[in-house]
Amino acid sequence: MQIAAGSLTRALFGLGILAFLVRPEWFEPALRLLVDQNMPVIYLQGNLLSLLLQHLALVLAATTVAAILAISAAIFVTRPVGSDFLPLSRSIVSIGQTFPPVAVLALCVPVLGFGNGPTLVALIFYGLLPIFENALTALRTIDPAVLEAARGSGMSEPQRLMRVELPLAMPLIISGIRLSAVISVATATIGSTVAAKTLGEVIVAGLQSYNYAFILQGGVLVAALALLIHDSLTILERRFGLRRLATTDGKP
Amino acid sequence: MIEIDEISKLYDGRAVVDRVSMQIPASTITAIVGTSGSGKTTLMRMVNRLIDQTSGQIKINGQDITGTQPHELRRRIGYVIQGHGLFPHQTVYDNIATVPRLLKWDRAKIEQKVRELLALFQLEFDSFARRYPHELSGGQQQRVGVARALAAEPDLLLMDEPFGALDPIIRAKAQSDLRDIQRKLGMTILLVTHDMDEAFRLSDRIAVMNAGKLLQYAEPRTLLTHPADSFVAEMVGQAERAFRLLSLNGIDAIAEDGQAAGAALPADLTQREALSDLLWSGRDAAPIAQPDGNAPRRVTLSRLLAAAAER
Ligand SMILES: Nc1ncnc2c1ncn2[C@@H]1O[C@H](COP(=O)(O)OP(=O)(O)OP(=O)(O)O)[C@@H](O)[C@H]1O
Numbered sequence: 417m418q419i420a421a422g423s424l425t426r427a428l429f430g431l432g433i434l435a436f437l438v439r440p441e442w443f444e445p446a447l448r449l450l451v452d453q454n455m456p457v458i459y460l461q462g463n464l465l466s467l468l469l470q471h472l473a474l475v476l477a478a479t480t481v482a483a484i485l486a487i488s489a490a491i492f493v494t495r496p497v498g499s500d501f502l503p504l505s506r507s508i509v510s511i512g513q514t515f516p517p518v519a520v521l522a523l524c525v526p527v528l529g530f531g532n533g534p535t536l537v538a539l540i541f542y543g544l545l546p547i548f549e550n551a552l553t554a555l556r557t558i559d560p561a562v563l564e565a566a567r568g569s570g571m572s573e574p575q576r577l578m579r580v581e582l583p584l585a586m587p588l589i590i591s592g593i594r595l596s597a598v599i600s601v602a603t604a605t606i607g608s609t610v611a612a613k614t615l616g617e618v619i620v621a622g623l624q625s626y627n628y629a630f631i632l633q634g635g636v637l638v639a640a641l642a643l644l645i646h647d648s649l650t651i652l653e654r655r656f657g658l659r660r661l662a663t664t665d666g667k668p
Numbered sequence: 669m670i671e672i673d674e675i676s677k678l679y680d681g682r683a684v685v686d687r688v689s690m691q692i693p694a695s696t697i698t699a700i701v702g703t704s705g706s707g708k709t710t711l712m713r714m715v716n717r718l719i720d721q722t723s724g725q726i727k728i729n730g731q732d733i734t735g736t737q738p739h740e741l742r743r744r745i746g747y748v749i750q751g752h753g754l755f756p757h758q759t760v761y762d763n764i765a766t767v768p769r770l771l772k773w774d775r776a777k778i779e780q781k782v783r784e785l786l787a788l789f790q791l792e793f794d795s796f797a798r799r800y801p802h803e804l805s806g807g808q809q810q811r812v813g814v815a816r817a818l819a820a821e822p823d824l825l826l827m828d829e830p831f832g833a834l835d836p837i838i839r840a841k842a843q844s845d846l847r848d849i850q851r852k853l854g855m856t857i858l859l860v861t862h863d864m865d866e867a868f869r870l871s872d873r874i875a876v877m878n879a880g881k882l883l884q885y886a887e888p889r890t891l892l893t894h895p896a897d898s899f900v901a902e903m904v905g906q907a908e909r910a911f912r913l914l915s916l917n918g919i920d921a922i923a924e925d926g927q928a929a930g931a932a933l934p935a936d937l938t939q940r941e942a943l944s945d946l947l948w949s950g951r952d953a954a955p956i957a958q959p960d961g962n963a964p965r966r967v968t969l970s971r972l973l974a975a976a977a978e979r
């Protein structure tokens with residue numbers, strides 16, 4: 417019952433967002449209550465839908481790169497050859513997390529100029545830790561008996577990785593990716609301070625002109641995006657994990 | 669045939685396996701017994717190169733094992749560990765198909781093999797093939813673990829405490845199933861166990877280890893009648909020696925012609941079981957069930973007692 421009610425709310429919220437993107441004028445009367453008489457109510461400088469898509473694209477690109485880097489690093493440091501690098505890679509990645517994203521942006525602008533570049537770098541930097549940590553935990557906590565069996569049945573090291581270790585680690589890795597992507601959706605908004613094309617633009621415009629309608633629009637769209645990513649990755653994670661993580665009470 | 673010649677494994681200069689030599693005849697079951705930490709697992713894992721020996725040589729069917737890539741060697745040797753180590757993300761079918769797939773068998777041949785093995789282990793294909801390990805009981809998981817090890821028809825099966833996690837009743841069944849399967853398929857089995865009864869019930873020969881050294885490698889009877897030293901005697905259980913000896917032989921070996929009163933005993937009983945029955949029923953002799961028309965035969969208490977005192 418609860419789950420059904422939850423998905424119903426989500427669906428209604430999604431429909432509302434969709435309607436807003438396609439027909440913003442429907443929402444004008446409600447939003448007008450938030451602003452002074454002669455202020456604009458709907459953000460029209462850049463098409464909202466296209467801003468949303470650019471925001472999404474930036475997050476997807478950053479998360480993909482962060483995932484590739486973090487997963488490769490986690491694989492490397494869990495192999496015998498790379499085990500010496502485990503402490504080092506851990507500290508590099510946690511530095512990435514303690515560094516404020518604004519500082520990363522500020523440092524990147526002189527090198528990469530204004531636009532999407534610095535934001536992308538900051539997001540990648542920022543997204544590494546959750547994916548790395550999860551991948552590392554997943555790879556290090558596989559039942560030793562399972563690894564022993566894989567070795568004992570004559571799998572080579574790459575075969576062990578591809579057929580046993582990664583599939584078993586996948587649910588936890590995906591939940592790391594999900595966490596990283598959701599953080600990125602929020603973090604990407606500050607990218608608009610260095611002229612990246614994101615929904616942050618709407619919020620910043622609102623802040624500059626005390627236009628609460630703009631702030632609300634930007635905020636709600638960012639939240640919707642975060643929910644969308646969260647939900648789709650949760651579904652993916654379940655697909656990978658459901659059957660074997662199910663408890664024994666499903667026993668036939 | 670497996671020839672182990674002066675094999676040693678040193679960790680930090682300490683010999684965990686210390687110049688062990690043994691010749692394991694083909695198509696036999698050998699149990700390795702010994703106290704915890706005596707080097708049983710280490711010795712076994714050197715045979716399929718999960719551990720590299722420090723010195724010495726192991727040959728399987730005349731070939732030095734260091735002449736083959738470790739992972740290729742392992743595909744030809746079945747390996748079963750305690751707690752089975754089934755792949756939790758794969759179905760029973762895929763688990764059993766592991767080594768045949770590594771060996772690139774074609775699909776039809778793999779399916780035929782999986783069907784054959786599930787039938788051998790009394791698991792119905794239609795209801796078990798698509799299940800995941802967590803959907804099986806402990807005993808079923810253990811059987812699938814052995815089936816997986818046998819899938820590529822290895823000549824040699826290594827088993828490290830394969831029944832350690834099973835309860836006594838299921839364990840006894842698994843042991844007799846293994847014995848039957850070994851007779852049927854004829855592979856050589858090297859098995860590590862803590863359970864002395866299991867060693868006696870299953871094996872053709874028993875290897876007793878202590879502190880990395882092989883103290884004695886002989887048939888169960890010889891261990892009982894001529895233990896190499898006091899440690900072996902202690903290990904094989906001096907107190908139970910008489911009963912163990914009786915459990916090694918069937919009653920037909922000491923049966924004699926003649927009548928006896930009371931219920932007949934099945935002909936395939938061990939001497940130990942017969943003794944137990946006679947003591948319990950308070951008889952001096954019991955008839956042995958015979959096919960119709962055969963002369964009556966019996967087993968007597970006095971002959972059982974004589975057999976128990978055999979040197
Ligand atoms: N990688 C290793 N490094 C150092 N010592 C080891 C290593 N592996 C095993 N040992 C030691 O070697 C000895 C023998 O270990 P092994 O696992 O062969 O014993 P076992 O006879 O199988 O014992 P158990 O019955 O408890 O399984 C033990 O003292 C163990 O601590």
Ligand SMILES: [Mg+2]
Nearest residue numbers: 708709710860
């Ligand atoms: Mg052991």
